[in-house]
Amino acid sequence: MKAAVLHEVGGVPRYEDFPDPVAGEGEVVIDVRAVAVENVDKAIAAGTHYASSRYVEKLPVIPVFDGIGALPDGTLVGFGGPRLPYGALAEKTVVSREATVPMAEGLDPVAATVLSSAMTGMSIRSAGGFVPGETVLVQGGTGVAGRLAVQVAKLLGAGRVVATGRNAAQLEEVLALGADAVIDTSLPDDELAKAYAAACGDGYDVVLDYLWGRPTEILLRALTPDSFALAKPTRLIQVGELAGSTIALSGEALRTSGVEICGAAKGFTAESMGEAFAQIVEWSRSGSLTFSVERVPLSDIEAAWQRTDLGGRRLVVVL
Ligand SMILES: NC(=O)c1ccc[n+]([C@@H]2O[C@H](COP(=O)([O-])OP(=O)(O)OC[C@H]3O[C@@H](n4cnc5c(N)ncnc54)[C@H](OP(=O)(O)O)[C@@H]3O)[C@@H](O)[C@H]2O)c1
Incomplete structure (x- = not known):
């Protein structure tokens, strides 16, 4: 062969x-x-x-x-x-x-290979405890999994979806897929921190992170309050590490930012994965997930x- x-x-x-x-x-x-x-x-x-x-x-x-x-x-x-x-x-x-x-009956083999990447988007619910109306930040929203996740978040009822990327033309495409705002991670550190803060609406409830590395370090800095006020809790789901395999995480940032970090596999069982994939296939068939x-x-x-x-x-x- x-x-x-x-x-x-x-x-x-x-x-x-x-x-x-x-x-x-x-x-x-x-x-x-x-x-x-x-x-x-x-x-x-x-x-x-x-x-x-x-x-x-x-x-x-x-x-x-x-x-x-x-x-x-x-x-x-x-x-x-x-x-x-x-x-x-x-x-x-x-x-x-x-x-x-x-x-799944009638599902094209090529579509089936791509749709498995949408499962990481479903982890906002299973790992992140997402409920409709919440704000979701997709770090690395211009990639295949990120684009699917932006759409999945909207389909699950997100009130606001913010996506990051580092290519202006691709970020425009992600806006066309339904993101409410986009952030260019190639901005200098201080400007990127301000962009995260400016785009968050009432605060990020769930972050789906395909990047890690520098963008996530700056995000955590942006989530850290500059007063004794209690920060809004943010559930950060680790999926990928395309911008770096490690981050420097200060005790202060973790203690005061209200961030809780977990991996994307949290909360999935064989049964719930089957249900989640059936939902993804259904969205794809109806044309809502592209x-x-x-x-x-x-x-x-x-x-x-x-x-x-x-x-x-x-x-x-x-x-
Ligand atoms: N696919 C899955 O089902 C799955 C499951 C578990 C985990 N993951 C992980 O999730 C991540 C994303 O997967 P994918 O299939 O969506 O990848 P992809 O299609 O190759 O997309 C990667 C995205 O990350 C961006 N990127 C790459 N390096 C970067 C950097 N140094 N700084 C900022 N942005 C950077 C790319 O931007 P440019 O286009 O500008 O390069 C692109 O938007 C990978 O780490 C993968 O291993 C994926």
């Missing part, structure tokens, strides 16, 4: 021949149809993700740990956790039968893997 094969940590996968997988006990061979290539996949292949060692311990390996494909009887499924060295970026892969879930995709064939993987011009579009390898 043809596959995208990674030969070195930090390298670029190459389109080449690879032995077909054979199903063992309890396994099934999947005929792969669509695979989204995300930051997490690149970080794993680069050896910079906390889960990297498991995936790139032995090389060569086929990258990407999930996708959409067909069972031998033709049923379309979502799959995860291929048996290494197999991965999703190949004509075929092999997974445990239990690691497949039926696709996204943009860059489709590429597997044979173009080498160039596609290195692209930096996606601007809020999800790269999806279609087989």
Whole structure:
């Protein structure tokens, strides 16, 4: 079969021949149809993700740990956790039968790969305790997950949605998706702190953070009151770290800002994840939740893997 094969940590996968997988006990061979290539996949292949060692311990390996494909009887499924060295970026892969879930009826495989990113938006409710009418700040709102989150927040009934980004044209697109205000994180520190304060309305109730690093440090500074007044509580949900893997967090900021920090997985159960995804599919079907995709064939993987011009579009390898 043809596959995208990674030969070195930090390298670029190459389109080449690879032995077909054979199903063992309890396994099934999947005929792969669509695979989204995300930051997490690149970080794993680069050896910079906390889960990297498991995936790139032995090389060569086929990258990407999930996708959409067909069972031998033709049923379309979502799959995860291929048996290494197999991965999703190949004509075929092999997974445990239990690691497949039926696709929602009529859902296009490409849409299914992108819509999973909208689950991080749903975490404003499950992890952040969001209730309708509240104000949501999406840090990194110009990315694929951020754009979906802006729309999800509105669909869940947010009173106000503020989004950040660092590209003026893309921030305009996020306004068109329904954000009430946008902030350019490339502003100098003091101006950025003022922009966070100016855009918050009655205060940010929930922050969905795909960036971390400098923008979040400045946000926390902006949330820290300059008096003994009690600050309005803000629930900050950590999702990504594209602007930096660590922040300097002073005791004072945490003590006085009213910020509570948690991870996006908090509060999700298998059942509530299923319900949340069904809601996402429904919004997508009705046209209320939109996204943009860059489709590429597997044979173009080498160039596609290195692209930096996606601007809020999800790269999806279609087989
Ligand atoms: N997709 C998911 O389902 C999922 C699940 C869990 C966690 N995450 C994490 O969430 C994050 C976002 O994922 P995504 O798929 O939306 O990524 P994406 O489409 O590549 O978008 C990344 C966004 O972050 C911005 N950005 C990148 N580096 C930045 C920096 N140094 N300073 C400020 N902004 C920066 C980008 O702006 P430019 O366009 O200007 O570069 C873009 O708006 C990633 O860390 C990912 O691992 C995603």
